Amino acid sequence: MTGTIQRQLEIDGISKRYGQTVAVQDLTFDVRAGELFGFVGRNGAGKTTTMRITLGVLAPDAGVVRWLGVPLTFEARRRIGYMPEERGLYPKMHVAEQLAYLGELHGMTGAEARGAALHWLDRFGLADRRDADLQALSLGNQQRVQLAAALVFGPEVLVLDEPFAGLDPVAVDVMAGVLRERADAGVPVIFSSHELELVERLCDRVGIVERGRMVACGTVGELRAGGQERRWLDVPSAPDDWGARVPGVRLVRADGSRRLFELDPGVDDQSLLRAALATGPVRSFERVEPTLGELFRTVIGEAAA
C-alpha cells in the first residue's frame, strides 16, 4: 500500500494511565473511509479515553493516531467532528447562532457557517427552534443539536461518544440515517454505544474493548466465526434431564421441550441430530447465529478469565 494515501483513521498502539489506573493499553485499530465502526465495551473499558486521545483533548502516554497516513496535527484534528460523552453547549445561546459559531471556529466563513447551521437544524426537524435558547429545548432535541454541532462544518472524520444514548426510537432512526449517509459519503465514522442490537444492525465493523485492550475487532460475521456454533432443538419426547451426551456438545439451556446446545469447533451437528432423534420426534433443528450481545458477553468473559 506504500505510495497511496489511505483514507483511514489509524489508532496505533495508544496507552494512557491515570496514576495507577490503566485506562488504555496498547490499543490498535483503524476505521476506513465509508465505514461505520461501532466501539463497544463496558463502562470504564477505555472508550472515552480513546476518543479523547483521538481528538487531542488528552495526550496519550504512548502511541499515535494517524489520518491519511500521517500523525494527526492540531490543524487536522480541527476537521474531525466530535460529540463528547459529556454533552456540552452554551445553554443561553440561540441554537442556530451557536452552531454557526462552532462552524466558524472550525474555519468556515460566517455565511457558510450560518447556511450549514440552518441546513442541519432543518435536517433534524428543529428549523422552527433556531432562535430558541438551547436550554429551552427538550433533552432529546438538545442531543440532536449536539450531533449537529459535530456535523456542521462538514467534518472529514466523525468521532461520536454514545450518540444514541437517551434518544427516542424516531430520533435513533434519524441519527442512524445521518451516520450511514456520512459514511457513504466517504467519512470514517466511529461511535461508541451500549445498544448492541443497534450496533449490530448499523455497523460495518465492531471493536470490543475490555480493560483498555481491544479484545475483538472485525465485522460481526468475523466475530461470529471465532465463536461457538449453537443449535436449538425441539425434542418433545426427550426426558427432562436429557443432555445429548455427544462429545464436544454442551447444553446451554432448556426452555420447555426446547434445548439450546453449544458445539465445539469441528463437531458435526448431525451427530447431535442423531442423538436427538433417538429420543423420539424432532420438531425443529435450528442453527442460531449468536447476537452481538452474546458474542460480547462471551468475549468479555474470556478476557476476564
Add this chain to the structure above:
Amino acid sequence: MKARSSGPAEARRLPTTVLVARREIRMRLRSRVFVGGTIVMTVLVVVGIVAASLVAGTTAPVRVGFSGGSQALERSFTATAAALGAKVTLSDIADVTAGKAQVTAGTLDVLVTGSETAPTAVAKAAIPSNVVSALSLAAEATRLAASGLSPAAVASAMALVPVQLLQPPNPKDTQNLFASLALGILLWIALGQYGNMAAQSVVEEKATRIMEILLATIRPSRLLAGKVIGVGLVGLLQLTIVGAAALVAVRVTNVAAIPALGVASILADVLWFLLGFLFYATAYAAVASLVSRQEELQGAVAPISVFQIAGYLLMYAALPNPSGPLATVVSLLPPFAPIVMAVRMASSDVPLWQVGLAVALIVASIVGLTWLAGRMYSNAALHLGARVRFMDAFRG
C-alpha cells in the same frame, strides 16, 4: 496541507481568538446583567457626584452685599479679596432691614453696613475669615486715604508681606487629589469586577462542559486570550459610558476642577486599565480553570484578590507623597502598577523612565502569565468535579 485561497470569502474567515472575543462581547451586551449593571452604575456615579457637590457647596463664592455708605468700599474690597484668595460676588443692598432679611433667608452670605471707614459685617452664623480680613483691609486703606496719605503711600502701607516658599507644592498635587483618588478607586473596582467576569466566563464553559468541544477545536491559549480580550472590551465600553456620565456630572455641578482630563491623561488611564485588566483577568481565568462550579470560584480567586486589595491600600499610602520612595517602588511592581502608577501620573509628574519601566515589567508579566494560564487551562479544563490542585494543573 490545505491551500489558503485569498479573496473576499477568505477575508471573512476570522481568527479563532477574534471569534471567541466576538461571541463574548455579543453575549454580554445582550445580557440583562450588563444593561442593568451599566444603568445602575451610571446612576450611582452621577448621584454620588451631585451629592458631593451639595456637601462641598462651600466652594461657591461668598455673596457680599453693601448698603449705604459702605458701598464706596466695593472697589478696594474686590481687590483685597482677590489678594487674599477669597471668592466673592458683590451686590448693592438698598435697605439694611431687607438685607438682613436676605442674610437670615440664606440668599445673601454677608451684609456690610455702616460707613466706608467704619463698616460692620453682618452674617447669619459664620463668616469666612479671609472675607473679614479683606473687608478690614479695605476699610483701613480708606481710613489712611482719609487721613491725607497719597494713594501710593496707602498702597505701600497696605502691602502684604511677601512670602517665600522653599518647597512650593506642585499645583497639580492639590488640584488633582480628588480626581486621582476617584480614578484610583474606579480602576480598582473595574479591575476586580472585570477580572471576576473573565473568571466566571471560564467556569461557565467548564460547568456547561462545552470546554471539551472547544479544546478539540481551539488552542487553549487562543481560547483564553479571546475570552480575556472580549471581557476587557466590554469592560472598557461600560467604563466609558459610566466615565462619560461622570465627566458631564462633574462639569455641570462644578464640584471639582478636572485639569487631569487632557487627552494624554485619559489615554494613560485607558492604558493602565487595559494593562491591569490583562494582568488580573489572565490570572483570574487561570485560577478559574481549576474549579468546576461558580460556587467554588470565590475561594479559588482569593489569593489574587489579596494582591488587588494590597494595591488599593498602597494607593492611599502613595497618594500623599506621589514622588516618594514608597510610591516610586510600588508603582513599578506589576500587581500594583495599574492603580498606583495611574494615580501617581494623575497627581504628579512622573519621570518617563519610571513609566516605561513599569509598562515593560507588567507587559513581561502578562506574557508570562498567559503562558502559565494556557498550561493550567489545558491541563485542568477537562478535570470535572473535584477542584484541581495548582501544582497538578501546572505539571499536567
